[in-house]
Amino acid sequence: MLHAQERPARDNGHNRHQHYSVGLALNEREIEEAQRLRYRVFAEELGARIRSRVAGVDADFYDPHCQHLIVRDESDAGTGKIVGTYRILTPEAATKVGSFYTENEFDLTRLQHLRPGMVEIGRSCIHPDYRSGAVIALLWGKLAEFMLKREYRYLIGCASIGMADGGHNAANLFVQLIDSHIAPLEYRVFPRDRLPFERLVTGHAAEVPPLLKGYLRAGAWICGDPAWDPDFNTADLPLLLPMERISPRYARHFMRG
Template identity: 65%
Template sequence: MEPQFLQHSSRTSNKPGYRLAFARSEEDIRATQRLRYQVFAEELGARLRCRIPGHDSDLYDPFCEHLVVRAGASHDIVGTYRVLSPAAARQVGAYYSEGEFDMSCLENLRPQMVEVGRSCIHRDHRSGAVITMLWGGLADYMVRHGYEYLIGCASIGMADGGHNAANLFRQLSPTQIAPIDYRVQPHNRLPFERLANGLPAFMPPLIKGYLRAGAWVCGEPAWDPDFNTADILLLLPLSRFNARYARHFVKGTT
């Protein structure tokens, strides 16, 4: 498989009206933080500790690269993912996910492990085109830099008291669970045994996409009280990246 690399700065997409880029200015980063606040706080009700009113920001933002999708002639940022490289994780002292999980079992992967998170899309642009572009940008970033592992927390809403999250974890197939060597431990464990009620689980589209791409769930979910979500840690080794997804997200594959 020999990918034709995309430009790191920006490119014009074949999706009409959208453009993929990495944030290159402080104002771009502020715009991503405002979008995150709109989605996480105003739409989903998360309790955010905001350094700047109306902005979702934390100590990791200055160390991350911010992948964005802009829409139309306005160039408004309508989708974003933040990316923490192994070198940047060493600078900040930890991966964001380590706030929720003991990840000591992944120690040997750190030199090749990129963390992604804070993914969100404006409610008026959730047709599928924006997330496809963001995934394409992530795939290109990983291949171009030679990184081998992608990790990130994925959230399941708990507006129902956590029953769906518990059912989802219980209903994962053995092939979707990471090998024992990659099992992390949540700091604030979700008591899924007590919450599971046996009903069919709804799987959020983002988690479904990760699993179809070849990701593993690295053990039991954590409870995030600020976002009122159950979070699972996902690990995607590029060696497991589903070939159909690779052809879809990385240009020039054969």
């Protein structure tokens, strides 16, 4: 791995913010480093069952077709390591591969007419030592720039809620959010393995994961009932964010360029 000062300047919108740098991965080595971070968080920290050919690497069928957004810590102490990542699947790449990853969990038939302008984001992952908010802000800012430059109009993806408590928080959260954040009927999708949230609701106030809270504040809709992902042991909420719905506060923060 080259040191920060030895890496070639990125020609894909890479820029620096304080001691961080953010941009799209340029080669397989950078992608694998991001995948190792994903494995550390999803498998080692959260207990997901990761099936991979390479030990310590979270890689799947979709990864070669995705663009991988990465944030590095360029401080002396950080030594240029990747501390945050997102993967992006464009509509053109989804057509080439045959589907979006989200379609493994949800029937997206009602979103068919949006596909030419619809980008899927996923595998959001931040190193446990860097979860103060700065890294996710950099990822979102670069993602917004990616969308605007290429004139894509919709973001889709899943917000995952851990089910270590048996799914009660996920069920309570869905019930708590559904009235104010449910998508219009024409944008509803349907889980292939539906979480039976009605049987899990306890009525207690739910804890909202920070990433989901950010999506909803930005203007995202929840497009239907949660799906259960047995490999990651999460309840996954389908989200759709039309770029035109991004709140003015988020637009000022992430799209000032």
